[in-house]
Amino acid sequence: MKRAYMDHNATTPLRPEARAAVLRALDVLGNPSSIHAEGRAARALVEDARADVAALAGARTAEVIFTSGGTEAARLAFHSARVAQGVERLIVSAVEHDAVLASAEGAGLPVEIVPVDGNGRLDLTALKALLAGSEKRSLVALMLANNETGVLQPVAEAARLAHEIGASLLCDAVQAVGKVPVDFDLLGADMLMLGGHKIGAPLGVGALVVRNGLPFAPLAVGGGQEMRRRAGSENVSGIAGFGAAARAALAGLEEFARLTALRDRIEARIADMAPDAVFFGRDAERLPNTSYLSAPGLDAETLLMALDLDGVAVSAGAACSSGKIGRPRVLEAMGVEWDIARGAIRVSLGWSSEPEDVDRFVESWLRVYARLRGKTPATVSMNVTAGRRETPRLAALES
Template identity: 55%
Template sequence: MRTPLYLDWNATSPLRAPARDAMVNALDVLGNPSSIHGFGRKARRLVEDAREQVAALAGSTAAQVTFTGGGTEANNQALSLAAHHGRRLLLGATEHPSVLECIGPGAGIIPVGHDGWIDLTALESLLAEGPALVSVQAVNSETGIIQPLAEIAALVHRHGGWLHSDAVQAVGRIPFDMAALGLDLVTLSAHKLGGPQGVGALLAAPSVPLAPLLRGGGQERRMRAGTENVAGIAGFGAASQAAKQGLEGYATIANLRDRLEAAVRQAAPHVRIIGADAQRVANTSCLALPGIGANSQLMAFDLAGIAVSAGSACSSGKVKASPVLTAMGYGEDVAGSAIRVSLGWDSAEADIDRFLACYLPLAARAVKE
């Protein structure tokens, strides 16, 4: 049996060695970080050190970082501010479900173009209707397309709005500076950059009056009740520091992704490479193979011991087209046949060869059928 090959880094990444070490050390620290005695202060030090490390990765200050139970919780807390402060919600059409499912009465969806970018003209029209909290992801998890956040932030601020960005697929993969981009709220997730699952952060600019989603304690400056996950937070901090130091390595990852796509173009020109002409993160390739559904492709890869992801999901036996690709204007043949290949710091040339050995016969079969 062949060694399993993991090409689904956008779903979750392996735990980095520094993060594992930090977590193991933290598990040996006795004390509640809210306690004032020596034991508690030692646990508190771990939390605050990690807060500094996370802030350094995202171009913010430690005072702006509120630890959460993950990216979904951080997104929900950020978007809850709309109702709290009497603002409309405006959400990008290709956002993660943890953003789109926060939609309520009076909320608006900002369309995207075929290139996956937010339609700035449509956004400006929506902003003219009154104060808004706008949520636009930094990087799309399926396509890897990078949104022009600085331009969007300038437009939102001209209309007196706030801009939130789900940046879980961006930090640690591209240089990211919350302040320089003009962002008011940013969501991060530890397990996307080599930290543990179940811990994230919401970063808020000083001008945004943050409100708690969870109440019942004074933790996180009263912004997130509940005893902090000290070991998870310590791992998040260590992973953030390692990710910042490893940013240059994404040039090598880009070479791997580009070699994969070049081979697909040459051998299977009928395959659609989504976002190929757009600015993307280095590790992501979204390939649509009209004629063979995404689920059938996933099964073939799984039998070959290769983990990739799909731009479509199976619910009650029915394949659904990717909402992201549908929002970008692609038809069912493309949106229902797309898979995502996502690489990481351990990916190698041999991984690309093995992927192609499985994928290219599928692509040839699609032509025959």
């Protein structure tokens, strides 16, 4: 039986358009830094992809620097902020991705954490106080969408507060781009992180968007690639795939928004059968594809194993910890008690998701829940099945 893949926030399947672009690029002979015809052909692939990625992020083509992914983009941003922009301290939200937190801590600057509210949204009052609390030049790091809860952050408001005192802002848009409209100018960010495999590009390619005119210092030196902002021969095939995926994601934003119906279907059915279930960030604006849920007494590791055996792939949050399940740091920042947090799992849908995936997940989750509550799994399964509605495939879902 086909497995139900519901971990798209970790990585989403390679889009057919990206696969085709990668294969075409592999047949192109030439180094994009060479001036002969073969080199110019490779350069054209890179620059066409740069334009497509820029369009997805609402940025200018010259502002896009290709990297190996979001993690490198974060490290590059903090390095440049310290070396070229004179940043003396970092202000980071409590719910940033581990890659951002680790990069901030490794930048050799003081790091201060901004708290969030019960829905996981940044406390703008606390940010304002932190910004005003020092005359040192600051960089604020704030993600656009949380990778675990899907909650959208007030990036434009934070950028305005930062700019009022001469600070700058780095926005991690890895989880948001391709799922909601992103406009670099409207966000007001000075730098923006992107990751290819979250939108259906191959693994190992991403970008840092840097506002025109912002002082910049490369981390990797040795060559003139990426307009002297990142040395090393470009990953032409990966970049070509990134560009194709960006083009497809931009064209499919309206269709992706319809995933809200499937996400809400998950939450409504579980809430009906498990009244003590909790859906984190439900009262805030979220990505259309993400649900982070738990119930008292559940254990995430046991639950993930049971779901995997049932052919359902989900996660316990971020997927960048080598398969480890630890304490959910994001939920701790939100003030969630351990008895609830310990059973939290993230369900994330994507461009290839189908209604059948949702039904399979709900039935499997409820079987575990029923065993915990001493109910018969057969009864739960029968009740869930009886509550189904015939639902067309994603492409035909009504908003």
